[in-house]
Amino acid sequence: PQVDTSRIVHIHSVIILRRSDKRKDRVEISPEQLSAASTEAEMLAEMTGRPMRVVGWYHSHPHITVWPSHVDVRTQAMYQMMDQGFVGLIFSCFIEDKNTKTGRILYTCFQSIQAQKSSECKAMKCFPWPVCPSVDVYERIEIPIHVVPHETIGKVCLESAVELPKILCQEEQDAYRRIHSLTHLDSVTKIHNGSVFTKNLCSQMSAISGPLLQWLEDRLEQNKQRVQELQQEKEKLLEELAALE
Known part of the structure; x- marks a missing residue:
């Protein structure tokens, strides 16, 4: 992605990642691939002559809703601790409209914000007095995303395909x-x-x-x-x- 000072990120390419976990409703990747993306961004910067760096992560939600789960929101919050401009992309695929019998692909871009801390007093079996743990709660905020059509296909995108x-x-x-x-x-x-x-x-x-x-x-x-x-x-x-x- 190319970085803009007006807080706009121009995504020029994505890295196709290998899946470490393949289930009907879950697709996971290894953390090592995210670190390897930084090296790929440096190569793209030399190739294109533009400032490039990793500004986000993506994954898919096969057969389920496009909205991020609480695990996704917490993972996004962890990335934002290192980079406040980091964003998450989720693609929901293999969804079929029951009326038209046609497939749909939905996508969303999001970040995480910390909600008010909740203190819930719970009586635990091993203690006779209530325990009030402080829990960090994160919420999703939607980031506007625009897919800009192009007549030509860049070399990097072609290689990814x-x-x-x-x-x-x-x-x-x-x-x-x-x-x-x-x-x-x-x-x-x-x-x-x-x-x-x-x-x-x-x-x-x-x-x-x-x-x-x-x-x-x-x-x-x-x-x-x-x-x-x-x-x-x-x-x-x-x-x-x-x-x-």
Whole structure:
């Protein structure tokens, strides 16, 4: 992201992260990847000639609401202790409208603020007197976010899109190797695991790699047509310039 003095953050690129936990309603990443993002930001700054740094984190909420959970809000508060401008992005996916049967993707940008501390007196079983702990409570505040359309695709964004199938494949390979290394598995179980691994890779090719390749080919064809149009326009302008001379 590019930093603006008017408290506006221009996000130019995101880093595709590998998932450490994949469940139906939860996707987690390892903290090491967040620290590695700082190194990536330095490389982008040299490549683009703009001041770049990490200004936020993102994750998805598959099949559930886009609003951050109390864990998300506390995690965001932790990041804001290091950088007050840090923001969180959440994408809610795999949500289908019951009437139209079409999928939707929702997103939100948020920060955390500390609410008034609550002191609740609770009688604990191990003590005959009430205990009043002071609990830090954080609340979500929504940050306006605007997606600005562009006619062109930056090199960094293009590389991130191409990197996605590689990362998904690596996740499947790591999971397969981790299970395959278990010594107590019999031959039938190993064959079954190999079949599941192959099935998952084929599903990724069908859902991700195939559409991505088709999109890149379509984009290439559009670029070729655009180059041809610009070349014709150039020749026309040169003819008009020659006529004036």
